[in-house]
Amino acid sequence: MTPPETTAPPEADTAPTTATFADLGLSDATLKALKDVGYETPSAIQAATIPPLLAGRDVVGLAQTGTGKTAAFALPILSRIDLSQKSPQALVLAPTRELALQVCEAFEKYAAHLRGVHVLPVYGGQGYGVQLSALRRGVHVVVGTPGRIMDHLDKGTLDLSELKYLVLDEADEMLKMGFAEDVETILADTPDDKQVALFSATMPPQIRRISQKYLHDPEEITVRNKTTTSVNTTQRYLTVSYPQKVDALTRILEVENFEGMIIFTRTKNETETLAEKLRARGYAAAAINGDVAQAQRERTVDQLKSGALDILVATDVAARGLDVERISHVVNYDLPIDTESYVHRIGRTGRAGRSGAAISFVTPRERHLLKAIEKATRQPLTQMQLPTAEDVNVTRLARFDDAITGALAEADRIARFRDIIGHYVEHHDVPEADVAAALAVVAQGETPLLLSPDDTRPPRRERTERDGDRGTRPDRSERPERGNRFDRDDRADRSARGERPERRPRTGSSPLASYRIEVGKRQRVEPRQIVGAIANEGGLSREDFGAIQIYPDFSLVDLPADLPGDVLDRLRGTRISGKLIELRPDRGARGGRDDRDDRPPRKPRRG
Numbered sequence: 001m002t003p004p005e006t007t008a009p010p011e012a013d014t015a016p017t018t019a020t021f022a023d024l025g026l027s028d029a030t031l032k033a034l035k036d037v038g039y040e041t042p043s044a045i046q047a048a049t050i051p052p053l054l055a056g057r058d059v060v061g062l063a064q065t066g067t068g069k070t071a072a073f074a075l076p077i078l079s080r081i082d083l084s085q086k087s088p089q090a091l092v093l094a095p096t097r098e099l100a101l102q103v104c105e106a107f108e109k110y111a112a113h114l115r116g117v118h119v120l121p122v123y124g125g126q127g128y129g130v131q132l133s134a135l136r137r138g139v140h141v142v143v144g145t146p147g148r149i150m151d152h153l154d155k156g157t158l159d160l161s162e163l164k165y166l167v168l169d170e171a172d173e174m175l176k177m178g179f180a181e182d183v184e185t186i187l188a189d190t191p192d193d194k195q196v197a198l199f200s201a202t203m204p205p206q207i208r209r210i211s212q213k214y215l216h217d218p219e220e221i222t223v224r225n226k227t228t229t230s231v232n233t234t235q236r237y238l239t240v241s242y243p244q245k246v247d248a249l250t251r252i253l254e255v256e257n258f259e260g261m262i263i264f265t266r267t268k269n270e271t272e273t274l275a276e277k278l279r280a281r282g283y284a285a286a287a288i289n290g291d292v293a294q295a296q297r298e299r300t301v302d303q304l305k306s307g308a309l310d311i312l313v314a315t316d317v318a319a320r321g322l323d324v325e326r327i328s329h330v331v332n333y334d335l336p337i338d339t340e341s342y343v344h345r346i347g348r349t350g351r352a353g354r355s356g357a358a359i360s361f362v363t364p365r366e367r368h369l370l371k372a373i374e375k376a377t378r379q380p381l382t383q384m385q386l387p388t389a390e391d392v393n394v395t396r397l398a399r400f401d402d403a404i405t406g407a408l409a410e411a412d413r414i415a416r417f418r419d420i421i422g423h424y425v426e427h428h429d430v431p432e433a434d435v436a437a438a439l440a441v442v443a444q445g446e447t448p449l450l451l452s453p454d455d456t457r458p459p460r461r462e463r464t465e466r467d468g469d470r471g472t473r474p475d476r477s478e479r480p481e482r483g484n485r486f487d488r489d490d491r492a493d494r495s496a497r498g499e500r501p502e503r504r505p506r507t508g509s510s511p512l513a514s515y516r517i518e519v520g521k522r523q524r525v526e527p528r529q530i531v532g533a534i535a536n537e538g539g540l541s542r543e544d545f546g547a548i549q550i551y552p553d554f555s556l557v558d559l560p561a562d563l564p565g566d567v568l569d570r571l572r573g574t575r576i577s578g579k580l581i582e583l584r585p586d587r588g589a590r591g592g593r594d595d596r597d598d599r600p601p602r603k604p605r606r607g
Contacts, residue, residue, distance in 0.1 A: 024050045027079040029113040034075075037109060043068035048221045050076055053197060058215040061199045063223035064343075069199045070106045073167045077141065078107070080165075083116050086138030088158070090165040091190070093146055093183060095173040096536060097123035097294070102323055103143045103169060117141070122148050122158075124570055125294045125539030132157055146174060146182035147537040151573055153189065163190045171200040171207050177536060178529025180206060181578040187214045233330075233350030236384045237360040237370060244386075245333060245361055246277055251387040252331070252359060253283065253311075255395045260304060260326030263313045264345050266334040268543050274333065275313040285311035288318040290541020316341050317541045322348055332360035335369050339376035359384070512546045513561035517581035520553045529576055530557060534583070537574045538567045556586055 021034050021042055042050065045063040052059050053076035063069055077090045094100040104121040111117040120134045122144030135157060142149075142158070152158035166187070168174065174183055187196075187210070196215050200207055211218060240248045249263070265271050268289030278285035286300050286309050297318065303309040305324050312319075316336065327349045336342045342360075349356025360381065362370050374380050408414060421435055519525050527548045534557065535541060546558025563571075571583040 019047050021075075025054050025079075026050065026075055030075050030078050030110055033110045033112045033114075036112060039071075043072075045069055045221070045223045046072045046075075048223070049073070049197070052219045052221075053195070054079060056195055058195060058218040059197045060203075060211050060215065060218045060220040061197065061223075062201070062203055062221070063199070064201050064347075069169065070103055071110065073169070073197045073199065074103070074107050074110050077165050077167075078111050078114060078117070081114070081117060081140055083114070083140070085140070085162065087162045088139055088142045088160060089163065090141040090167070091149070091160060091163055091186075092141070092143040092167040092169055093149065093174065093186065094143060094169045095145065095177050095179065096317075097121075097125060097145060097539075098318075098322065099170060100143045100145055101298070107141055107143070119143065122152065124148050124537035127566075145536055146179040146186065147533060147574055149186060150182050150575055151570075153186070154573070160186075160190050163194050166190055166194050166196050168196070168198045168200075171198050171210075172202045172204060175204065175206055176528065177532025178525075178576060179532070180210075182575060184210065184214070185578060232354060233346055233356040233358050235346065235358045235360075235379065235381045237362050237381045238384050238386060239364065240361050240386070241363060246274075248361065248386055249274075249278075249331065249333065250281060251392060253278075254392045255387045256329060256357070256359075258310075258329040258357075260307075260309075260324060261311045261329040261331060262319060262322070262327055262345075262348050263311060263331045263333050264319065264336070265313060265315060266336070268315050268318075268541065270334070271313045271315060271318075275311075278311055278313070283311055284309050285313060287313045289315045290317055290535075290539075290543055292318070294539060315541065315543070316345065317535070319345070319348060324348075325354065328356055330356070330358045332358070335360055335362055335366050339373050342373050343377065511561050512558040514586040515557050515559050515583050516586040517555050517557060517576070517583050518553070519576045519579050519581055520551045520555050522552055523577040523579055525550060525555065525576055530555060533574055533576045533581070534559070534571060538563070538571050557583075 019042060021031055021039065024042065024047065026034075045061055046068050049059050049061045049072045053073065061069060061072060073092070081089060092100075092103055094103055100121050100123050104119050107117075107119040111119070118134070118137070118139040119141040120131065120139040120143070122131050122142055124145060124147060131152070135152075149158065153160070168183065171183075174180070196218070198207070198211055198215065198218070211220075238248060238252075253261075263274065265274060268291055271287035271289045275285045275287035286303070288297050288300050292300070300309065300312070301322065301324065304312050305326065307326065313333075314322075330346050330349045332342070332345060336345060346356075346358040349358065360370070370381065421432060424430065424435055425432055517530070519530075527550070530548055531542060531545055535544070540559070544560055547556075548558070549556040568583065571581070574581050574583070
């Protein structure tokens, strides 16, 4: 075990570095790939960590998300890869399947000029057949989530005996999701002479302990951040009531010059509702959430990258790990209830030196959340005003002018239509300007080009056949993560105002059923560990969970009653705190009445 370092770790500034990638000692093939993707100068974390990694040293890199950590470990690995060795040489552990897929894409992009490099993503929710056939053919780099990697190790289908490089990406997130014991088991079961790189946004005591136990004389590098949010992202907020949100969003889409956009909502139901409303208004929008199948999610992200989609409506979990260059704007349609989620959300734009914009909708009751975000990020948000009808009209006229200018550039078509217009003017004695205006009316259709001054104020909430349009109200169906400080503050704030606390019943289409898992208080499990392990391995989201009851030797978890058989099979082999959970339907509705033997005995009454 390496003793704790007594000197302060070196720090790297976030300012652009003067070094180039060629100065860092990378291979010619990787330098050529970097030139193809347009990377010119390394980021601070890349410039500081690539040289020691190329020299074979273990590294602990501390930097916020969006600073280029993936390239910091992928480029040195690809520069030293041995193409003749078919067994896995590099293993990258990531907390979520979205991040695992993103890391795989980065490896493939950087290996474009390395013939024969095979990279395999390994995560829950994907069939074993694809992974097993790829492993039999031979892979050089495996990127996976801890739970699925442990499954392959238990089955003997993943051979790490010749592993040379191991990377822990977003290590603090893995610990929060309850993968600490799995990570340590994997570290202990791999060769002692491997090179280890640990990347994290923070350094809690548990990560410090892992670093001291499993890394050999690591070089610790910290990227100094003035704020926890990107300096390339402008942050604004709009004070708006719930009934105004859809109209306010439509106005913003009209006046903002955006290329690609992610709109965040708190609930998966709201993603579908909002995406449908945006499509009805003519926008290319789609939703991703925990209910969307992985294959469909990948197709949707590909459409966003290619430009077939312009707007993605997503929940926090579904958007983790997304890195799409077209994302110029992030809109917090529902303000997150904790600052960490806010930072992760707006981190989807303004990445790798690109500029971005973040707009947050804040209701009057959420002002305390806004203050908490500003305090945590040490960066004030600028208040913006709802775009007026005049603002929208200016933008529409500018786009109409651009359309006319573009049409005038097509000389051949203009010449043919000029003869048609001349024929009409000659036979109907109408000025050419009137004919042009009539053609504009035909092209525009029934929708007016300009808004009237009466449209300056947002309209009242649209009414449905019942008591209103539920899509514009706050969806209280999906409860936030338990024990969240900002949510407790919100409840306390409502209590102080004498308001009744909001109930948050689940509104998913599938009813819940009680499932039993064989871990409990004796294993010192917590609800967050249960949620993290089951969600990651079963392809579920936090919205799919109901009540969690932890007993001494087992726990009961409310999950969708219609879990597919393959998901149940995967979850039976999932580990929490190193123990198989053996998930199965519980015999009692709440795990008590038909399972009395598992109840702790009652204390005898006195007298």
